[in-house]
Amino acid sequence: MIAASLGQLLKSFAEHVIITDAIANALWFDESAAALFPLQVGENAFDALAPSFANKAEPLPASIEKDGKEYLLQRHLFAQNEQTLQILLLNSATDVLASLKLKLVCYEEIIQSMNEGIVLSDAEGKVLMYNKAQEKLEGMKQEEMVGKYLWDAYKYYDPKLSEHQRVLETRKPIISRYGVHSCIANITKPVKYSSYPIIKDNQALAVFSISINDFHLKHLLDETIEVKRNIIIPSTLEKRVLHNGTTYTFDNIKGKSPALKKIIREAQNIATHQTDVLIVGETGTGKELFAQSIHNYSKRASSPFVAINCAAIPENLLESTLFGTVKGAFTGATNQMGLFEHAQDGTLFLDEINSMPLVLQSKLIRVLEEREIRRLGTNAVTPIHCKIISASNEDPKKLIENQKLRSDLYYRIARTSLLIPPLRERVEDTEVLIDYFILTASRKLNKQIKSLTRELQQILLHYRWPGNIRELAHVIDNLVINANPDDELLDTEHLPMYLKDFFQSPQNQEIYQQTKSTRPIKSAINPAQKRLIQQTLESVDWSVTKAAKILGTTRQNLQYHIRKLGIKNHAQAD
CATH class of the missing domain: 3.30.450.20 (PAS domain)
Known part of the structure; x- marks a missing residue:
């Protein structure tokens, strides 16, 4: 009989075991259950267990008291061959509680270890x-x-x-x-x-x-990724959209200077806190890149990142753009959410906040204090939950002195500040960025550019870059555009005329003279240079690597001059 076999099997799992049919009539029970309760085969088991179970409405598991001792009753269903059995298990509540306490202590000790x-x-x-x-x-x-x-x-x-x-x-x-x-x-x-x-x-x-x-692990992965970036040209260098209104993370910030590493650490620290942030940096230093990276490094990464340049919106439209409007607020106004509401529980980035009118700055102060806004045309308030990152391309203290920035607003938006140093103070980063922009521009324009001549490199490294990273990217793009399809090195001849005139202006002539005097191979075509390279190559059986070492230049630079000067391996031709 299935009930008896099942009961015998389960005896070791409970003090008392009772097997019934689907309507609770007893089919089998062990001797200890029979000694404790007046059970009869074929009769309702719940009637024997406790009168309260007679209507079978008592929720299970439940507690049963018998002879001053409390038992815990549990019920399980067992179905086989269209037959449904009920398995009733009874255990001493004291023993169950003690067992649970022991399990809890063990589980907690395991978790703590x-x-x-x-x-x-x-x-x-x-x-x-x-x-x-x-x-x-x-x-x-x-x-x-x-x-x-x-x-x-x-x-x-x-x-x-x-x-x-x-x-x-x-x-x-x-x-x-x-x-x-x-x-x-x-x-x-x-x-x-x-x-x-x-x-x-x-x-x-x-x-x-x-x-x-x-x-x-992350540190090792970052190093591995950086090595791969330097060795392998990626299949695409297009911007990666992250579907939250951003394109950049901290991985997109290129450079190796101690100053940049420090500012990245500070920005990552800022991302862990919920306070508002002020980013200060000259035009072109990458303030929005840092703002997006902070957003994507924080808990708000899955929420929207909404950016606005306060200098790009007319004064009469900036307020409605930020706060929203209700129908009838002014002629043509409709029910429209502002950017504070669009940002939801994400981040609102206010670029060039120093361009915001003083009247609107006073309204922003209240928003920062109360964390609520009013749409234009209504007194109803709407709470906001977004983090606010502001950016200024001028020194805030000078802006306050010149009455372009309210001091009370500054103290609220600058609870946490991030100062991005200009590119001229980070020469090591300029080298990295030059290589990166050459790689991206070459890929985009289907060119074969690998590097640049020493003369051009020294000019770019010594230039002060008033437009910072944005200006450097623009210059590299122009150089690559002007290069021939088979060129592998960029040279001063690739500079557009307006840039060539600028770099060769009197204030830059000193750089030109210094770089020319240190170059072992001149870029100008002359018989002496051609003869020197020809003789050096013949002396080492046309090993370009060995010849480059003797001439004090790179292998790529030497190959460039071999092609440019039309130098041929006559022995190979014969």
């Missing part, structure tokens, strides 16, 4: 568990975290930004996410984590995250 960080929150968003590994990852203490709401513990103060709450609502895990949740001693702590919902009886009860410190 793990190398991976664990954060567990309940359905309300309160932290239930925060293990020792997570303490090391984030530099916080369990007592500071347990019992607090996640948004209060992590100080972003908005439940809508909580990934745990998002996982709870969607019931979908977030797998292998990379982000920065904290900063210890001004050093950001990158973490790779996954978050999972805990679902029981179709109800989402809690969410837990598993985190590992991915700093060393």
Whole structure:
């Protein structure tokens, strides 16, 4: 009989086992259950267990009291060959509680001993568990975290930004996410984590995250990627759209100077906090590139990034563009959201904020203080949740002195400031950027340019670049455009006339003379130079590498002059 076989099999799993049919008539029970309850085969088992079960409405599992002892009753269904059986298991509640307590102690000890960080929150968003590994990852203490709401513990103060709450609502895990949740001693702590919902009886009860410190792995990956970039020409160098209104991340910032590395670290640190930011830098230094990178490095990366240049919008339209309008606010006005609302819980980037009218600056102060806006034409307020990043291409202190920037606005937007140094102060970055722009322009224009002559290199490195990176990219583009299809080196002859005139102006002549005097191979075509290269090549059996070493130049530069001077290997021709 199936009931008896099943009962015998389950005896080791519970103190008392009862098997019934689909309508609760007893089919089999063990001796201990029969000694404790007046069970009869063929009769309703619930009637024997407790009168309260007679109507079978009692929810299971449930507690049953017998002879002063409490038992926990659990029910499971078993179906086979169109026959449904009910399995009733009874265990001493005291023993069950003791077992649960033991399991809880064991589970907690296991979790506290793990190398991976664990954060567990309940359905309300309160932290239930925060293990020792997570303490090391984030530099916080369990007592500071347990019992607090996640948004209060992590100080972003908005439940809508909580990934745990998002996982709870969607019931979908977030797998292998990379982000920065904290900063210890001004050093950001990158973490790779996954978050999972805990679902029981179709109800989402809690969410837990598993985190590992991915700093060393990320550092190695960054180095590997950079090496590959320097060796392999990518199949495409077009901008990559990230579908949140941005194109750039910190990986797009090119350079190797200590000043740039420091500013990137500062920006990554800023990204971990929810405060508003002011970025200061000359025109062309890449302020929006940093603003987008901060957005994509933060918890807001999945939300919109909305940018506006305050100098590009007429004064009479800037206010309605930022705050929005209601129908009838002015002639032709319609119900229209402003950029503060479009940004949602993402980032609003106000470029050239120093161009914003003073009257509008005073209204922006209130927005920053109250975190709410009013559309033009209504008194109704709308709360905003976006981070605000502002940028100025002039020194804020001078702007305040010249009454172009309100001091009270400055102190609010500059709670966290980022100063991007001009390119002339980062010569090491100029070298990297020259190579990068040559690579991208050559790829885009289907040219074969590999590098540039020493003379041109020295001119570019010594030039002060008042237009910064934007001007450098423009110059390199012009050089590549003017190069012949088979050229591999850029030279001064490739400079457009207006740039050639500028670089050869009196203030740049000194650079020209210095670079020419240090070049072992002159770019001008003359018999002496041709004879020198010819003799050197013949002396080393036409080994271009050895000849370049003797002549004090690069292999690419020597190949360029061989073609330019029409030097032939006569021995090979014979």
